[in-house]
Amino acid sequence: MKKVLALICALSLVLALAACGGKDGASEAKSEGVMTYAEYVAAALDSEVTIEAYVQAHQSWWDDKVTVYAADKDGAYFMYNMACSEDDAAKLTPGTKIKVKGYKSEWSGEVEIVDATFEFESGNYVATAKDVTSFLGKDELKDYQNQFVSFKDMTVSAVSYKNGEPGDDIYVNFTKDGQEYYFCLEYYLNGSDTNFYNQVGNLVEGQVCDVEGFLYWYEGPNPHITKVTVK
Amino acid sequence: MMKKVRRILSALLTVSMMFSLCACHGTKGLKEFEIPESFDTSRQYEISFWAKNDTNITQVEIYKKAISDFEALYPNIKVNMRIYTDYGKIYNDVITNISTNTTPNVCITYPDHIATYLTGSNTVIPLDELFVDEKYGLNGSEIKYDAPSFDEIVPKFINECKIGEHYYAVPYMRSTEALYINKTYIEQMGYEIPEVMTWDFVWEVSEKAMETDSDGNYKVNGQKVMIPFIYKSTDNMMITMLKQLDAGYSDNDGNIMIFNDTTKSLLFEISKHAKTGSFSTFKISSYPGNFLNAGQCLFAIDSTAGATWMGSKANHHDIAEDKVVEFETEVLPIPQFDVNDPYMMSQGPSICVFNKADSQEVLASWLFAQFMLTNDVQCAYSETEGYVPVTSKAQESAEYLDYLSKASPDDPDHYDIKIKAAKLLLDNTDHTFVTPVFNGSASLRDASGQLIESVTKSERRKETVDDAYMEKLFKDTASLYHLDQHRANTTESLDKKDLGKLPGPSVALIVTLIVVWLLLGGDYLYGFIIGRKKK
Numbered sequence: 001m002k003k004v005l006a007l008i009c010a011l012s013l014v015l016a017l018a019a020c021g022g023k024d025g026a027s028e029a030k031s032e033g034v035m036t037y038a039e040y041v042a043a044a045l046d047s048e049v050t051i052e053a054y055v056q057a058h059q060s061w062w063d064d065k066v067t068v069y070a071a072d073k074d075g076a077y078f079m080y081n082m083a084c085s086e087d088d089a090a091k092l093t094p095g096t097k098i099k100v101k102g103y104k105s106e107w108s109g110e111v112e113i114v115d116a117t118f119e120f121e122s123g124n125y126v127a128t129a130k131d132v133t134s135f136l137g138k139d140e141l142k143d144y145q146n147q148f149v150s151f152k153d154m155t156v157s158a159v160s161y162k163n164g165e166p167g168d169d170i171y172v173n174f175t176k177d178g179q180e181y182y183f184c185l186e187y188y189l190n191g192s193d194t195n196f197y198n199q200v201g202n203l204v205e206g207q208v209c210d211v212e213g214f215l216y217w218y219e220g221p222n223p224h225i226t227k228v229t230v231k
Numbered sequence: 232m233m234k235k236v237r238r239i240l241s242a243l244l245t246v247s248m249m250f251s252l253c254a255c256h257g258t259k260g261l262k263e264f265e266i267p268e269s270f271d272t273s274r275q276y277e278i279s280f281w282a283k284n285d286t287n288i289t290q291v292e293i294y295k296k297a298i299s300d301f302e303a304l305y306p307n308i309k310v311n312m313r314i315y316t317d318y319g320k321i322y323n324d325v326i327t328n329i330s331t332n333t334t335p336n337v338c339i340t341y342p343d344h345i346a347t348y349l350t351g352s353n354t355v356i357p358l359d360e361l362f363v364d365e366k367y368g369l370n371g372s373e374i375k376y377d378a379p380s381f382d383e384i385v386p387k388f389i390n391e392c393k394i395g396e397h398y399y400a401v402p403y404m405r406s407t408e409a410l411y412i413n414k415t416y417i418e419q420m421g422y423e424i425p426e427v428m429t430w431d432f433v434w435e436v437s438e439k440a441m442e443t444d445s446d447g448n449y450k451v452n453g454q455k456v457m458i459p460f461i462y463k464s465t466d467n468m469m470i471t472m473l474k475q476l477d478a479g480y481s482d483n484d485g486n487i488m489i490f491n492d493t494t495k496s497l498l499f500e501i502s503k504h505a506k507t508g509s510f511s512t513f514k515i516s517s518y519p520g521n522f523l524n525a526g527q528c529l530f531a532i533d534s535t536a537g538a539t540w541m542g543s544k545a546n547h548h549d550i551a552e553d554k555v556v557e558f559e560t561e562v563l564p565i566p567q568f569d570v571n572d573p574y575m576m577s578q579g580p581s582i583c584v585f586n587k588a589d590s591q592e593v594l595a596s597w598l599f600a601q602f603m604l605t606n607d608v609q610c611a612y613s614e615t616e617g618y619v620p621v622t623s624k625a626q627e628s629a630e631y632l633d634y635l636s637k638a639s640p641d642d643p644d645h646y647d648i649k650i651k652a653a654k655l656l657l658d659n660t661d662h663t664f665v666t667p668v669f670n671g672s673a674s675l676r677d678a679s680g681q682l683i684e685s686v687t688k689s690e691r692r693k694e695t696v697d698d699a700y701m702e703k704l705f706k707d708t709a710s711l712y713h714l715d716q717h718r719a720n721t722t723e724s725l726d727k728k729d730l731g732k733l734p735g736p737s738v739a740l741i742v743t744l745i746v747v748w749l750l751l752g753g754d755y756l757y758g759f760i761i762g763r764k765k766k
Binding site for chain 1: 284286288291292313314315316323515516517518521549550551688691692693
């Protein structure tokens, strides 16, 4: 009897740990009325969605709106122009947990939550970059949309400023295995990081780099880059 | 004793005058600009120019060349350009800089925006006197380049720059909206494209295009995606529809008239097509050109200044090459309700000059602004997109006429869709219109588009769109864009408005004035009594 009890205890401990969410892979329990990532993915476009996620980054606040890159342990979300005061925007630091209510939408292939409102919750999680290099050029890449991802050994093929001069987005094309891919330094995501802006602006054709960023979509993959390591 | 009293009184009067000046101006106001007798070429000037391009590097290069050509003529003027791709961002930045007196010298803008800038004190220069100044006016005697005269600016376009009684800008480029049509697919559906497009035709064909086969593919394109009708600017859509129906939008006094029954019925019609999925907008779906070029849209309404993105052989594509389908593109004026009385929007950038403490610096700015109207700049910039030059001098120039004559689908510099779009405006300039400009007109414009965006989203979200919905939408939109407040400010209810507590400096001014007048009175009385005693 004691052996059986011990076994049950051990099993329940394992299950409890699994339920609590391991660092890698295991799903996180959601609050009542909140969708899991799988439910969010399955939700129809234009339907109302409620999600819980952790802020990974956000673009510049403006006019009581902010655009947020967020993730949970199963996937990622992009909140476009979410209603937000300037004070609250300052609190949206990486890792901050928020509950978001809005509508699922798609704009040029980018699946996002629009007309959203949010509230702060307690919890913290910062995603590590997932290497998706092997999915470049494949349909599976879309499964990682909005996630914090990395691409290894990418060769710079072109760098251009949106305006022809510094002061706005920078478009960076990389090639991998003979195929060209379009990346972007999103000016409003980069904020005041002039060092990174200058580094990207000064990339030279032929340089081989590891790249990190958020897997944004615009008529195809168009990662918003946050880190470039020239090899 | 009296000398002392008078000194004190004098000091108090000075202080009260300072208070009165402070109380009259929330921010530091600038003196009205006066045209200097002559331009001081012995001094160096550095002026800032905030420009806008359509994410088109060629346009940026044309600005740079214009600056370099101008600086060669005026070596004592250096022009520093800051480039934008969004009018809204320029507007926001100007507003932010007005309070700190750090506005640019010259700025690409819209008259709606200037109306807001004008709420500052002498912020933007009225150009009336500069236009006719003998030396530095349009094509004046001291101008070092071949500028157009006032009469050579297209009257319709220059009049759009008049706010109240004064001109506050010069037009820079003009465009209108065009209907870009997938003629191939529409003819395959058995329709013939009418000479003058009507809304009825667009709605009918759009609904027909929603038919699918047994696999769920749209019959018209064999794809899973089809949005037959996409409008880029829903602000323009609502404004133009109301104009075509002679319905209320606003008047010159700034009265808001958009919340009317015609607007409501237009929204019901639009919502009907949003419900079936036959209509969508740029904000909801994406650029009309992306869908048009992929064979997923039949009617795309966008600016003539976006013509280089339209068609199978467009100069620019945002979609992958293998997604572009072959089709013939037709370019027509936007749909009409009355084919005999067409209306379309006049749009495009204008240039304003901001006031500065140094009138010579303002004159240098004006010289540059005027330079942007010269033929070289006008022709070069207009040829980058479906713009038209704003001067008859440029429109009738040999260079421009030669450009128009060379339309070809295979020559990017003379892309036929772009030239058709420009000709559309040249042929229809008399049918263009603009909306009244007043402080708040920019918000009204935003609100008009928001009405369409809202009903379209609501139908997609399967909400009920009925009379109650419309009432709430009108109320919410008026509130969100402060149109209810604006209406209050422009009607008789202004005198009933609670203006709140008097500001501190105003209270101090009133108290000081009372004290001064009491002392003056006392002084007079004292003198009067002493005088009588002496007698």
